[in-house]
Amino acid sequence: MPSQSQDAEPQVASAPQGAPAPLSGRRAQAARNDGAILDAxxxxxVDDPEAPVAAVAQAAxxxxxxxYRRYPSKEELLARLCLDGxxxxxxxxxxxxxxxxPWEAFATFLRGIVDADVxxxxxxxxxxxxxxxxxxSLAADAGERAGRILARAQDAGVVRADVTDDDLPMVYEQLTAVRLGDAARTAELRARYVDLQLEGLRARADAAALPGPPPAPAELGARWRYRE
Known part of the structure; x- marks a missing residue:
């Protein structure tokens, strides 16, 4: 980046009234670096949770x-990624x-979660x-919102009544496990299997009861216990 003389005043374009002021050169570069780090x-x-932080720096x-100036440890970086998700x-x-x-709301939600890969x-x-x-707090909010969308669809009689809030994380997990080829092919395949899952989730008078109970909250929560 070209250097300025000590006497020169930095030229900053004025922002429209009410808009945030543009970032300075160094702050803009820091923001770009942060975005590149998080994307990488x-x-x-997601490909390898055991990968070293150096692999992230190289990819970014x-x-x-x-x-390390932005994220002093791998744990802090992982925590930020999870918050973003x-x-x-x-x-x-x-x-x-x-x-x-109600059905379109439920289908839009499921497709959106899979598309976002969160x-x-x-x-x-x-x-x-x-x-x-x-x-x-965010996890509780996410669960409440997902439960509300499911309950509305079930109240309307369009999603099978034996599906519970605790079934949904397993559905997301099955769908986001689909990874084959490049990103475009993965997205294409996921869209295919989202529609298959949605057909299985539709309420039907002749549908057989689901076998066994859904996962218990304790089973789902166990995975979040910190492993030192």
């Missing part, structure tokens, strides 16, 4: 010191919740960092 960390750790095209889950659920038709992020990283109160 998602790819690296930044120096290891720049990464939970926030995206809440956003997807919020968008689906306002769809008027469950890959949260489940793959579970147990590898200490959850904070923010993680717990």
């Amino acid at each position: 960390a998602r790819r690296v750790f 095209g930044v120096g290891i010191s720049a990464l 939970l926030r995206r889950f809440v956003a997807v659920a919020s968008e689906a919740d306002v769809v008027p038709d 469950h890959s992020l949260t489940v793959r990283l579970a147990g590898r960092f200490r959850p904070t109160e923010e993680h717990r």
